[in-house]
Amino acid sequence: MKKQILAALALLLFLLSACHREELQKQQEPPQEDSPQLEENPQEQDNGITATEDVSSGEENAQDGTLLLRYSLSSPQVLYQGEPMMNIGNYYDNNKEKALLSITEELLPMARQRQQAGDFLGNFQWDEEFAVMRNKGSYLSIRRDRSQYTGGVHGSLQIMGDNWLFREGDCYLLSLTDILPGAEDPRSLVMEQALEQARQQEEAQPGLFYENYQETMGDVWQEDWYLTEESLVVVFQEYALGPYTSGPMLFEIPFTELGDNLTEELRP
Numbered sequence: 001m002k003k004q005i006l007a008a009l010a011l012l013l014f015l016l017s018a019c020h021r022e023e024l025q026k027q028q029e030p031p032q033e034d035s036p037q038l039e040e041n042p043q044e045q046d047n048g049i050t051a052t053e054d055v056s057s058g059e060e061n062a063q064d065g066t067l068l069l070r071y072s073l074s075s076p077q078v079l080y081q082g083e084p085m086m087n088i089g090n091y092y093d094n095n096k097e098k099a100l101l102s103i104t105e106e107l108l109p110m111a112r113q114r115q116q117a118g119d120f121l122g123n124f125q126w127d128e129e130f131a132v133m134r135n136k137g138s139y140l141s142i143r144r145d146r147s148q149y150t151g152g153v154h155g156s157l158q159i160m161g162d163n164w165l166f167r168e169g170d171c172y173l174l175s176l177t178d179i180l181p182g183a184e185d186p187r188s189l190v191m192e193q194a195l196e197q198a199r200q201q202e203e204a205q206p207g208l209f210y211e212n213y214q215e216t217m218g219d220v221w222q223e224d225w226y227l228t229e230e231s232l233v234v235v236f237q238e239y240a241l242g243p244y245t246s247g248p249m250l251f252e253i254p255f256t257e258l259g260d261n262l263t264e265e266l267r268p
Helices: 002-028 086-117 186-204 213-220 255-261
Strands: 049-061 067-080 124-136 139-149 156-167 170-173 224-227 231-236 249-254
Touching: 049 086, 049 124, 049 139, 067 086, 067 139, 086 124, 086 170, 124 224, 139 224, 156 224, 156 231, 186 213, 186 231, 186 249, 186 255, 231 255, 249 255
Parallel strands: 067 124
Antiparallel strands: 049 067, 124 139, 139 156, 156 170, 224 231, 231 249
């Protein structure tokens, strides 16, 4: 009788141990969930494009050790799936070569001449930097800022936008017409939106613009612009619409204001 009781207890312990192991195994296994159905939206998927920084910098001194010129050029190196692209790569390589040529053949001789003539107010400077403003779907937009000091009372700042369409493993420069194919006159449409914003800014801050800026706005715009996630940004360079103290002027036009004039992929 005693042996039967012991055998029953042993069987009960075995069964309890097996149940416990099964419960622990269930707790350790991750829960099984249905795989989500991904919607195909090329604007939100990774397009494989990345932009790294390529920096060239240096300085030049006079024979007496005076710093004549300092420069720093930061330009984008754009890659698709880790590999450089030809068109966009050549574009930024050419920009850098032109900048270095201007620095060595124009700015540096000017700085030396002023230093020798005793009319040297401080070392010349040339600085360029960039920011990726949009990298989504087929559109890549890069803003480049170039600040310079060439011995005058103050320096200068120029804002440039490079807008690219990604197709078949490479990038191609966009025009305003490319992103506003539904507009009869894309330039006029953009200027109409920018002018309305300028009027509002003038009311809020008198003296920001020249008196005749409304008449000259369409003529002085050099078609500098760039894209963001939700807008088209129009850029007027220094002195275009107002005095130096106003600096470059930016007018951000939401895509919602451009409606069906926009190319389909950019529509909100």
